[in-house]
Amino acid sequence: MAPFMLSLVLALQGQQGPVVSPEVKADRTVTFRLRAPKAAEVLLNGEWKGGGKLPMTKDDQGLWSLTVGPLEPDLYGYSYAVDGMTLTDPSNPVLKPMRSPRTSVVDVPGDPPRLHEYQEVPHGTVRLHEYASKALGRRRPLRVYTPPGYDRDPAARYPVLYLFHGSGDTEATWTSFGHAHLIADNLLAQGKARAMILVMTDGHAVVGPEARARNVEMFGRDLLEDVLPFVEANYRTRADRESRAIVGLSMGGGQSLTVGLNHLELFAWVGGFSAAINNPEVTVASALADPAATNSKLKLLWIACGKDDGLVKNAQALSEVLTRREIRHELRITDGNHSWPVWRGYLGDFLPRLFAEGK
Amino acid sequence: MAPFMLSLVLALQGQQGPVVSPEVKADRTVTFRLRAPKAAEVLLNGEWKGGGKLPMTKDDQGLWSLTVGPLEPDLYGYSYAVDGMTLTDPSNPVLKPMRSPRTSVVDVPGDPPRLHEYQEVPHGTVRLHEYASKALGRRRPLRVYTPPGYDRDPAARYPVLYLFHGSGDTEATWTSFGHAHLIADNLLAQGKARAMILVMTDGHAVVGPEARARNVEMFGRDLLEDVLPFVEANYRTRADRESRAIVGLSMGGGQSLTVGLNHLELFAWVGGFSAAINNPEVTVASALADPAATNSKLKLLWIACGKDDGLVKNAQALSEVLTRREIRHELRITDGNHSWPVWRGYLGDFLPRLFAEGK
Numbered sequence: 001m002a003p004f005m006l007s008l009v010l011a012l013q014g015q016q017g018p019v020v021s022p023e024v025k026a027d028r029t030v031t032f033r034l035r036a037p038k039a040a041e042v043l044l045n046g047e048w049k050g051g052g053k054l055p056m057t058k059d060d061q062g063l064w065s066l067t068v069g070p071l072e073p074d075l076y077g078y079s080y081a082v083d084g085m086t087l088t089d090p091s092n093p094v095l096k097p098m099r100s101p102r103t104s105v106v107d108v109p110g111d112p113p114r115l116h117e118y119q120e121v122p123h124g125t126v127r128l129h130e131y132a133s134k135a136l137g138r139r140r141p142l143r144v145y146t147p148p149g150y151d152r153d154p155a156a157r158y159p160v161l162y163l164f165h166g167s168g169d170t171e172a173t174w175t176s177f178g179h180a181h182l183i184a185d186n187l188l189a190q191g192k193a194r195a196m197i198l199v200m201t202d203g204h205a206v207v208g209p210e211a212r213a214r215n216v217e218m219f220g221r222d223l224l225e226d227v228l229p230f231v232e233a234n235y236r237t238r239a240d241r242e243s244r245a246i247v248g249l250s251m252g253g254g255q256s257l258t259v260g261l262n263h264l265e266l267f268a269w270v271g272g273f274s275a276a277i278n279n280p281e282v283t284v285a286s287a288l289a290d291p292a293a294t295n296s297k298l299k300l301l302w303i304a305c306g307k308d309d310g311l312v313k314n315a316q317a318l319s320e321v322l323t324r325r326e327i328r329h330e331l332r333i334t335d336g337n338h339s340w341p342v343w344r345g346y347l348g349d350f351l352p353r354l355f356a357e358g359k
Numbered sequence: 360m361a362p363f364m365l366s367l368v369l370a371l372q373g374q375q376g377p378v379v380s381p382e383v384k385a386d387r388t389v390t391f392r393l394r395a396p397k398a399a400e401v402l403l404n405g406e407w408k409g410g411g412k413l414p415m416t417k418d419d420q421g422l423w424s425l426t427v428g429p430l431e432p433d434l435y436g437y438s439y440a441v442d443g444m445t446l447t448d449p450s451n452p453v454l455k456p457m458r459s460p461r462t463s464v465v466d467v468p469g470d471p472p473r474l475h476e477y478q479e480v481p482h483g484t485v486r487l488h489e490y491a492s493k494a495l496g497r498r499r500p501l502r503v504y505t506p507p508g509y510d511r512d513p514a515a516r517y518p519v520l521y522l523f524h525g526s527g528d529t530e531a532t533w534t535s536f537g538h539a540h541l542i543a544d545n546l547l548a549q550g551k552a553r554a555m556i557l558v559m560t561d562g563h564a565v566v567g568p569e570a571r572a573r574n575v576e577m578f579g580r581d582l583l584e585d586v587l588p589f590v591e592a593n594y595r596t597r598a599d600r601e602s603r604a605i606v607g608l609s610m611g612g613g614q615s616l617t618v619g620l621n622h623l624e625l626f627a628w629v630g631g632f633s634a635a636i637n638n639p640e641v642t643v644a645s646a647l648a649d650p651a652a653t654n655s656k657l658k659l660l661w662i663a664c665g666k667d668d669g670l671v672k673n674a675q676a677l678s679e680v681l682t683r684r685e686i687r688h689e690l691r692i693t694d695g696n697h698s699w700p701v702w703r704g705y706l707g708d709f710l711p712r713l714f715a716e717g718k
Contacts (some may be wrong), residue, residue, distance in 0.1 A: 036444065038442070038443050038444075041442070048711065082444055083397070083442070084397050085395065085397075085398070085441055085444060085446065086449070086459065087444065087446060088447065090445070090459045090460065090461055091459060092460075093456070093457065093458045093459070093460060093529060095454065095460055097452070098452065099452045100449045100450060100452070101447065101449065101451075101452060101454055102449055118489060118498060120491070123488070123489065125486050126486070126487040127484045127485070127486050127487075128484065128485040128486075128487070128534075129482070129484060130477060130482065132479070139477060143688060151594075157625070170452060175487075234510070236508075293552040
């Protein structure tokens with residue numbers, strides 16, 4: 001058989017997919033499968049509780065499998081360890097967008113569907129852009145969510161939430177894995193949140209050895225000098241501070257608190273989800289310098305962290321500094337650890353608080 | 360160290376990326392690297408000419424590497440074979456969207472840049488949708504490219520090209536790997552093509568054992584009953600047959616020729632790139648039945664295939680059938696095989712031919 005025809009046959013066999021993985025059943029148990037006839041050991045690593053290093057079993061066809069659960073309805077990352085090498089699931093087209101992509105995604109739906117799930121409601125649109133960052137001297141990706149109906153009324157203008165991911169993620173993670181667009185669609189349909197634009201940037205402005213020292217600063221410059229002007233030039237935004245919010249998770253929470261609290265002339269709604277923020281006396285100094293002015297400008301300062309998250313001490317330390325200066329804020333210490341199920345929930349709690357009139 | 364902090368440190372080490380791969384140098388040589396200290400053999404498989412099963416070399420830190428090239432400027436898929444297991448490159452965030460994702464992407468830029476590369480010209484937007492397919496009874500993804508300026512003039516209407524991928528690809532492949540949006544941007548900026556909307560669907564309407572018998576039929580029903588009405592309801596299209604084109608590659612070429620040539624009441628511009636089409640007497644029967652009517656409706660029928668592609672015989676057979684019936688068409692037998700460098704080139708040749716006035 002000619003090499004081309006052989007590869008076509010193999011591609012078609014792959015297409016017809018004898019290996020189905022993951023298989024999510026109605027009882028919320030999930031079966032994972034991997035064909036690896038030569039492997040001596042295959043482990044499944046999943047992000048659900050108790051999902052670490054689960055040994056899989058090989059049948060006489062070289063197909064490894066394991067059934068877990070029932071799992072709580074949510075989206076989870078997982079990967080295989082095949083004789084010590086980390087592999088994504090070759091039968092699953094859904095990958096978590098990451099700088100080092102090693103994680104496939106399993107979606108365990110709820111009944112009724114959870115807030116992050118696709119539901120039969122009007123849907124907004126996620127739009128992909130690239131822009132030339134003058135601050136960073138390179139091309140950068142950007143995702144923008146526009147709410148349902150955005151294209152129908154060319155006169156309507158919308159408030160904007162700038163929404164940042166964590167270390168290792170990309171500008172695609174908040175939609176592909178966080179389902180931010182679906183959370184916004186569902187809250188809007190339920191009358192619980194306002195129609196808004198979401199702007200999701202790439203948080204890794206500086207990579208390599210200089211990242212720790214310079215990433216937050218250069219990320220902030222790119223945001224204010226490039227992203228914000230791009231969004232306001234290309235979208236029908238309400239371009240006043242009371243129509244701009246800023247929030248992020250983990251590394252992105254450090255970015256949102258630092259940029260937001262030092263730029264209250266631009267942002268009236270500020271949040272941090274499990275924020276990686278240190279030395280608040282230094283990093284948010286300009287907000288601390290004049291508490292009365294800060295209180296008069298802030299519509300909302302919302303800080304949340306899971307009690308099993310190593311960063312909970314940072315959230316508490318920030319809250320203590322703010323309390324000492326009598327700066328109004330909300331501190332939510334919740335169940336959960338440093339993980340996306342927690343952050344999807346925070347976004348569901350945060351969006352309804354934004355852009356309320358008369359606050 | 361607490362497990363959380365350990366994973367944070369590991370994540371930060373990953374973020375700071377001691378392993379850089381692929382590294383594309385100015386002379387268009389490329390170095391690939393993979394840390395796999397326990398592996399006995401690592402091979403590199405790349406889509407460039409001569410890129411199959413290239414042995415990599417391990418250093419005393421367990422880092423495998425290989426430098427190849429110089430490569431012709433283009434985008435290429437590649438993967439590693441680690442002791443027989445196929446791995447994507449964990450240092451590279453760019454993956455080729457596929458149903459079975461096993462392929463990372465290296466981008467070797469040209470000087471001057473090639474037609475598929477990002478250039479400093481006005482850019483359109485790629486928009487992500489999901490729609491509820493009544494024909495298929497399930498939710499389906501969809502990508503739509505709108506040309507530069509689409510949002511600026513709410514009165515402007517645009518012609519539409521329906522653009523289909525090959526077997527194993529997804530609705531994302533024509534943009535992420537094919538760079539269809541950048542090809543359209545660049546041709547428009549050069550004055551060589553008209554502003555148009557591109558619609559990219561998921562070609563795998565039916566999967567599993569029934570795919571071979573029923574995929575083209577069910578894909579066509581989903582396209583005509585769900586996708587086309589969705590696009591015309593949500594975008595400012597020119598909704599006449601002379602403003603609709605249809606083309607695809609490989610499996611998608613079979614789909615575009617079958618659906619297009621059987622629905623000349625909807626499409627006036629039809630093409631197939633390396634099309635997987637068999638039995639044209641049957642599959643495009645309605646176009647063959649009345650050659651005079653077909654010639655009067657078709658603005659363009661464009662068939663292209665690489666001379667080293669196993670499907671070149673299918674293109675020639677289709678052309679012979681059309682010639683016997685005196686149906687006007689163009690047959691282009693070009694250099695190249697069954698691969699994306701060929702299809703990016705075809706799109707660059709095809710777009711300028713579309714939606715010309717007075718033809």
